[in-house]
Amino acid sequence: MEEINTVRLYGAGGHAQIIHSVLKQNRVAVTEIFDDNPSGCHPKFKHISILEIDKDFSQEGDPFIIAIGDNFQRSEIAKFLQSEFATAIHSSAIIDPDIKIGKGTVVYAGAVIQPNTTIGKHVIINTLASVDHDNVIEDFVHISPNTTLCGLVHVGEGSHIGAGAVVVPKIKIGKWCIIGAGTVVIRDIPDYAVVVGNPGKIIKMNYPEESKK
Incomplete structure (x- = not known):
């Protein structure tokens, strides 16, 4: 399986903190975290700047992992993001x-x-x-x-x-x-x-x- 060193996360809730833990354990750095509601992020991410997707958002960059537990929301976000994805x-x-x-x-x-x-x-x-x-x-x-x-x-x-x-x-x-x-x-x-x-x-x-x- 392809090895990666850096990723971006979409989502900053409870599910995201587990993914963040897995990535940290694998020595994969999270370079950016995006969320539609930065003020409602999990306490684990309070010290991190959570970004919103806006008109200036660039699809280019590190691969994404969609850190959203809801299956339908995850599918809708996947349609929007045209970036590479990581496991x-x-x-x-x-x-x-x-x-x-x-x-x-x-x-x-x-x-x-x-x-x-x-x-x-x-x-x-x-x-x-x-x-x-x-x-x-x-x-x-x-x-x-x-x-x-x-x-x-x-x-x-x-x-x-x-x-x-x-x-x-x-x-x-x-x-x-x-x-x-x-x-x-x-x-x-x-x-x-x-x-x-x-x-x-x-x-x-x-x-x-x-x-x-």
């Missing part, structure tokens, strides 16, 4: 060399990613998450802490898998789904579904506004 991987993560990881993705402490897995762009693999063999995780997904994805699982674009959820083998989860914390997924899940419980049940459909018209 951040904690040294304690166990990652098989036979995987693919897209630009902008972050992998946190203790995560395990097994062989022949493909992870898209701007994905979050959070603390102690387990991603088994032959998984496909599409762009802008968030795999929360202590989640277990068994083998041959496919997670669609923008879906959020809640903390401690378990997905059994050979399951396909659609795009922009929300899988609640602690949910056990034992059957395929359609696009935009919100699923909770053990076994997981669909409690509502979270369609985007344009699909309701």
Whole structure:
């Protein structure tokens, strides 16, 4: 994977402080931090000058990591930023060399990613998450802490898998789904579904506004 020495962050909240910690541990310097609301930044960044994106903003410079936990917001910012993107991987993560990881993705402490897995762009693999063999995780997904994805699982674009959820083998989860914390997924899940419980049940459909018209 390409080595980097300096990055820029977009976002200065709680999620950003974890990414900042991973980068610091990897001896990668953060040269600039941008946020739409600098006054609301995490206390960790109070001593740092937080910049706003304005008309004079230059896309040129160090690669970005979008330090925003919300999947939809992260996807919208990625459309705006035409810069290069970097990845951040904690040294304690166990990652098989036979995987693919897209630009902008972050992998946190203790995560395990097994062989022949493909992870898209701007994905979050959070603390102690387990991603088994032959998984496909599409762009802008968030795999929360202590989640277990068994083998041959496919997670669609923008879906959020809640903390401690378990997905059994050979399951396909659609795009922009929300899988609640602690949910056990034992059957395929359609696009935009919100699923909770053990076994997981669909409690509502979270369609985007344009699909309701």
